[in-house]
Amino acid sequence: MLVLGKDEKAKYPFLADAGRHLQEYGFELPQFGTDPALRVIVDKAYERVMAATGGSVYRSGLADGRAVQDRMLDVEILSFLIAIILIKLANRHTLVRRFALSEARRAESYLAGDLSDRRDRSRADMARRILHDLFGLKVGVRDSDSRYLIPVPDYLRHSSVFHEREWKLVNRQVEDGHVILRPDKTVRLIRHALTTYISAKIRNSPVPDMIPGLEEMVAELAAVADKLTPAYESTGENPPCIKHAINVLKSGENLPHSGRFMLATFLLARGRPIEEIAPLFKNAPDYSERVTMYQLNHLSGRTGGVKYNCPSCDKLRTQNLCFAVPECDGIITPLQFGRRRKTVEHEQQQPSDAEPAEGEPA
Helix, strand or coil: CCCCCHHHHHHCHHHCCHHHHHHHHCCCCCHHHHCHHHHHHHHHHHHHHHHHHCCCCCCCCCECCECCCHHHHHHHHHHHHHHHHHHHHHCCHHHHHHHHHHHHHHHHHHHHHHHHCCCCHHHHHHHHHHHHHHHCCCCEEECCCCEEEEEHHHHHHHHCCCCCHHHCHHHCCEECCEEEECHHHHHHCCHHHHHHHHHHHHHHCCCCCCCCCCHHHHHHHHHHHHHCCCCCCCCCCCCHHHHHHHHHHHCCCCCCHHHHHHHHHHHHHCCCCHHHHHHHHHHCCCCCHHHHHHHHHHHHCCCCCCCCCCCCHHHHHHCCCCCCCHHHCCCCCHHHHHHHHHHHHHHHHCCCCCCCCCCCCC
């Protein structure tokens, strides 16, 4: 069992039992809606959730994982717990997904910093224990350069969620059955598992009664979440790779960069305007309107002068983005899916050369 100090609880608040933690401070939930002294915690909680809705990571008051004042640690810990209360009251699944990813990325930065700390080995040891106890990731240390050693089976289990080439085992340095990684790559390996862990924590938390004084704040969060729902509706039949990418985004899961590139270039080639494509990406956990519009304008050729093509089916297979069905046979790019299928169906409806159609001479 992990024994956490207050510094660790502030950096990794999802590790603490929320109910017990509130009891330790001696607070009752209704106090957060009426007590002016607790308003700073409520405002921080709201700030945490709003940062997540915009695809950002909450900027904590900690410096190098430590607080200048003890009270700051209290605010960090309690604002996480109240943020969960606000999310439960808003009752929007989108908020759960985005908040979990934002907090996972925040914790990831602290874990990487702790693993890199060569002055205080206790911080690195605690980070390694968290990775092992929560996610079953055994992390050893290579003495020659202080890089970390991950057993190949552990690496494969956690890297299976990545589609980028850099995460394939063949592109990693392997020695004596271990993959050698820098601290940042070590913790990046468990982002998906950490996001899932935090999401489960939120979903399993009981739904409290509405707290008087927080109604307006909860309503604002619900309204923001509703605006994040994708407005795009596909028309016509798309190839399975595109259907899969759209479904991933609609569910709020993370679509890798290669998948977003495929989807954007496909829709652009099909004549979809940028203004119609952009809303589809709103539900991505790390969505940024500015970045999305910049990338779509760049891919379309509006900026830079070069219009990018949709990747070939061969390319998508190497990126684990291909979900071929029998109707995909014979195509070399997703753009051929509709045309190719219609052609096949058309040929099947035509009379065979060997059997003249009715009414035609033999």
